Amino acid sequence: MFQKLKKAAGVAAAILATTTMISTAQADAYPQKAITLVVPYGAGGASDLAGRALAETARHYTDEQPIVVVNKTGNGGMNGxxxxxxxxxxxxxxxxxxxxxxxxxxxxxxxxxxxxxxxFLGILESTPMILAVNANSDVQTVDDLIAKIKDSDGATTYAASGPTAIDGFSVQALLSDLDLDPLTASTLVPYKGGSALAAALLGGHVDFLAIAAGSLMPHIEAGKMRPLMVYSPKRMAALPDVPTAKELGYAQAGQVGGWSGLYAPKGLPEDVVAKWTEVLGNVATDEQWLDLAAKRGSTSVIGDDDPSAYVKSQFELYNGMAKKFGYIQ
Structure with a gap:
């Protein structure tokens, strides 16, 4: 009798232990609380718009846990x-x-x-850059702008976050393609964030710029800016008559472009990586995400590339230009 009771107690203990393990695993399933999504640039710019679009869409697939967007700016995005x-x-x-x-x-x-x-959790979207002028400018085409730059002896101005930011390289790559000095052929005027850059052009404080489509499309659609060229592999659906840098024959400028990705700290557990692979797979076909991407002039590319390989290729591209332009001796 004692042996039967002992055996029954052992079975009960085993069942309890198994149940506890299952309950613990379920309790520890990710996510169990709000997720913070850090945007390393200012509010209103292309990165902020992309971050908020991702947060708004992905929350439907994170077991109802909210995704809170926090802007941590400074040092070219490196602070965030x-x-x-x-x-x-x-x-x-x-x-x-x-x-x-x-x-x-x-x-x-x-x-x-x-x-x-x-x-690296994934590359989210391709964000074309747009070369644009104020709608009141006498510049009508890329050739007009090039002629103005050449005649100005460095006096033309463009807005950018900095000489080694993507919107600085977008102009410098074009100047280099024209065999002009990328650092002196036109004068860079620095502003912080996509909205400030756009405001500088709208206010007539600079002659042109080449920044992310998300920061410019509302102003282009409102007739306040004139797009001259897009930095993307193919023409934008929203701007079918505007040529690309690649088709105009600009080798370096044709490789420049913006993009958004989703990263986490190094050493992320495999189950969390798997969860985000699942979440992004759902986001990729979500009409809300696709609609928001289209509205800011972006193209969803979730799942198209291995994120690690893609980011490495981007590092190598800009490292090569940095050496050519003299930023690295």
Whole structure:
């Protein structure tokens, strides 16, 4: 009798232990709380718009856990990037990455974060850059702008976040393609964030710029800006009559473009990576995400490329230009 009771007690204990393990596993299933998505640039720009679109869409697939967007700006996006890399790799702090996360370390050898100091979860969208002028400008075409730049002896001005930011390289690559000095043929006027850059052109404070479509499309659609050229592999559906840098024969400018990705701190557990693979797979076909991408002039590319290989290729592209333009000796 005692042996039967002992055996029954053992079975009960085993069942209890198994149940406890299952309950614990379920309790620890990711996510169990709000997720912070760090956008390393200012509000209103292309990265901010992409981050909020992702947060708004992905929350439907994160077991009803909210995704909170936080802007952490400064140092070419590196402040926000570094903040994320310093967080616990548990999936509750993620980074809305941009091309700057590959470009900055490609230019600055003392970058606080290397291009590969992350867990890469996916490339989200391709964001074309647009070369544009104020609608009141006498410049009607790219050729008109080039002629104006050549005649000005460096006096023409363009707005950019900085000489080694993507919107700086977008212009410098074009100047280099024209065999002009990329650093002196036109004068860079610095502004912070896509909305400030757009405001500079709208206010007539600069002659032209080449920044992310998301920051310019509302003004182009309102007839306040004139697009001259797009930096993308093919013409934008929203601007079918505007030629691309590639089709105009600009070799370097034809490779420049913006993009958004989703990163996490290095060492993210495999189950969290798997969860985000699932989430992004759902986001990729979500009409809300696709509609928001189209509205800001972007193309969803979720699942199209291996994120690690893609980011490495971007690092190598801008590292090569940085050496050619003299930023790296």
């Amino acid at each position: 990037a570094r903040f994320v890399t310093e967080q616990k790799p548990d999936g509750y702090t993620l980074l809305l990455s941009r091309v700057g996360m590959a470009l900055y370390p490609a230019v600055y050898e003392d970058s606080p974060v290397a291009w590969d100091d992350y867990t």
